[in-house]
Every structure is written in structure tokens, then in C-alpha cells.
């Protein structure tokens with residue numbers, strides 16, 4: 001069953017009627033470019049086939065009702081809110097993501113009530129952007145119910161920023177714009193090169209299958225408790241370094257000036273800056289190789305990215321390191337953790353002929369280490385957010 005079917009079915013169960021429409025948005029993996037987004041840098045994500053769908057109908061009383069279908073098949077309904085009364089913290093929990101979007105849209109004159117029921121298969125807590133998928137699906141649903149057409153590219157980037165604002169100011173998580181832009185703007189068969197400073201987007205063809213390759217996602221199924229505070233600390237660290245260096249953003253420190261810049265910084269900040277500056281270079285290098293049709297050669301760039309996140313940015317964890325190391329030893333061309341870190345998922349670029357060996361090796365290593373069984377799947381670049389029905 002598709003996410004759209006699941007959401008429409010759950011809508012019928014809750015409301016006893018057909019939804020007016022169903023909109024959906026994907027999760028993402030980031031091929032490379034981690035924590036560079038809030039430093040005005042470069043990122044290179046692609047959308048997963050996994051999606052969250054929002055089945056929705058309008059209401060004429062300015063009330064927002066929200067429900068979600070859990071992976072256990074149970075429907076959870078949030079307390080109804082009046083759109084004019086929405087404020088950060090009310091509601092909280094999972095409902096804060098779609099409600100936060102309604103709160104942002106209210107400022108743009110889109111303030112009609114709605115019944116929204118969410119369902120889908122983006123794994124939560126796996127670093128695969130289920131939050132952005134909920135936000136983007138809800139945004140498209142509310143816009144669609146208000147009579148807005150399917151958005152064009154520029155509008156999509158704007159909606160991504162609204163969704164980011166909902167997450168930053170309503171939910172209270174200080175993320176960058178990577179996840180929401182990926183969910184809104186990715187297209188099938190491509191990775192999305194985003195220059196966060198200029199907002200420039202390039203869709204770079206990414207046909208791994210055609211090249212005899214696969215992107216294997218290894219969801220470690222762990223999420224370390226210090227993840228959220230760790231993300232905020234890293235972000236504040238780079239902001240402090242930006243101030244000390246007197247630049248507009250770390251994006252403005254280039255490779256040639258890096259060592260001189262590092263020498264002026266306190267010990268705790270220098271490695272953070274080194275990661276951001278070298279990671280931006282790696283995104284450019286990976287993009288250059290992909291544009292030239294040299295996909296297999298990005299392996300070492302992925303490896304270097306992981307080492308930088310492990311040793312300089314310090315956002316990896318034993319489970320991610322094991323996944324990456326074992327995948328490499330079993331023949332992956334390159335591997336790295338993806339997303340915010342402190343748990344979640346790693347990706348490995350593997351030859352089709354090595355995929356089984358890599359999967360077996362990762363499963364065996366996790367079992368031996370007494371870790372949870374990881375969730376493994378092949379990721380194919382899929383479509384961004386859009387309307388599924390009517």
C-alpha cells in the first residue's frame with residue numbers, strides 16, 4: 001500500500017469521509033555535505049522513495065485537527081487547536097511539526113481550518129528526515145486546500161524555508177534548510193546540489209544502477225540522547241568561530257586560508273571549522289565527479305567526509321563507525337554517516353556484485369557487537385513533494 005493510500009484510509013477511519021486531497025513528501029539521504037547548511041555552504045542530498053502523506057479536507061471553523069497512523073497500525077489523534085491560537089509549544093510532540101507549518105502559513109494569509117491525517121513509511125529517528133517530510137506534506141496540503149496550484153521551483157524553495165521556520169521557531173529545533181529543501185525540490189534520478197547562500201539549485205543526474213552501483217542505507221536504529229543538544233552545540237560553535245574569524249560565514253574561509261584561520265582559534269573550535277571548510281570542498285569535488293559521470297570515484301570523498309565528522313566535528317558514534325568501517329572492509333567504494341549524527345543512518349556506495357557481502361558483513365558485525373539489528377535498504381533517488389490525489 002502506498003503512503004497516500006494509507007493516509008486516505010486512515011482519514012476515512014477518523015472522519016468517515018473521503019479526504020479532499022492527498023499530498024506527500026519524501027525523506028532524504030544526504031550523499032555528502034553535513035552541517036554545512038547552517039554555515040551558508042553546499043549540500044548534495046537526494047529524496048528517498050519513502051514518503052509521508054497528508055490526507056486533508058478543509059473546515060470552515062478555523063480549527064486544525066491532526067491524526068497520525070503509527071507503524072503499529074494505531075491512529076493517534078492530537079487535541080484540536082484553533083489556528084488563531086497556535087503558538088510555539090502548543091501543541092507539542094509529533095503534532096508540533098504540522099501545526100508549526102500552519103502557524104507559519106497563517107502569517108502568509110493561509111489560515112483556514114483543516115482536518116489532516118498523516119501516514120507513511122519514512123523511518124522516524126533514523127536521520128532520514130521524517131520531520132521535514134511531515135512539514136512539507138502538511139504545507140502542501142494546507143496550500144492545496146487554500147486553492148494554491150502545484151508550486152514551481154522557486155515556490156518550492158520558499159515553502160522549504162517556511163517549513164524550516166516551523167521547525168526552528170515552533171518545534172524549537174535549530175536545523176538548517178537541507179532536509180526541507182531536499183523534500184521539496186529533489187527530482188527522480190538526480191541528486192540535488194544546493195548552494196545554501198545563493199539558493200542556487202542544480203539537479204545532477206545520479207543513475208547508480210546504470211553504473212552498476214548501489215547506495216546502501218544502513219539505519220543503525222540507535223538515536224543517542226545527546227543528539228539534540230549536540231546539534232545545537234555544534235551550531236553555536238561554528239557561529240562563535242564565524243564571529244572570531246570576522247567572516248560572514250565559514251563558507252568564506254577557503255582551503256588556502258584554512259591553516260592561518262585555524263591558528264587563531266581556540267582548541268575546541270578549530271576542528272569544527274576544519275570540518276566545515278573541508279566538507280564544502282568535498283561536496284564540490286563529489287559534484288564535479290558526478291557531473292563528469294565518474295560516480296565510482298566519489299568513494300574516497302565519502303570516506304574522508306566520515307573521518308572528518310568522526311574526528312573533527314565529533315558527531316559520529318560507535319554504531320555508525322562500525323557500519324562504515326565494516327562496509328568499507330567488505331568492499332564498499334566509500335561510506336559515511338549521513339544526517340545530523342549521534343545515531344541514525346550511514347550510507348555506503350557499493351558495486352552491485354558486492355552488495356550482498358557488504359550487507360552480510362554489517363549484519364554479522366552488529367550481531368557480534370550486541371547492537372540492534374540494523375535496517376538495510378537500497379536508496380534510489382526519488383521524486384520530491386507533490387499532490388497524490390485527486
Ligand code: GAF
Nearest residue numbers: 034035175176177178339340
Ligand atoms: C539535520 C538538520 F536538520 C539539517 O539541517 C542538517 O544540518 C543536517 O542535520 C546535517 O547536515 O538533518
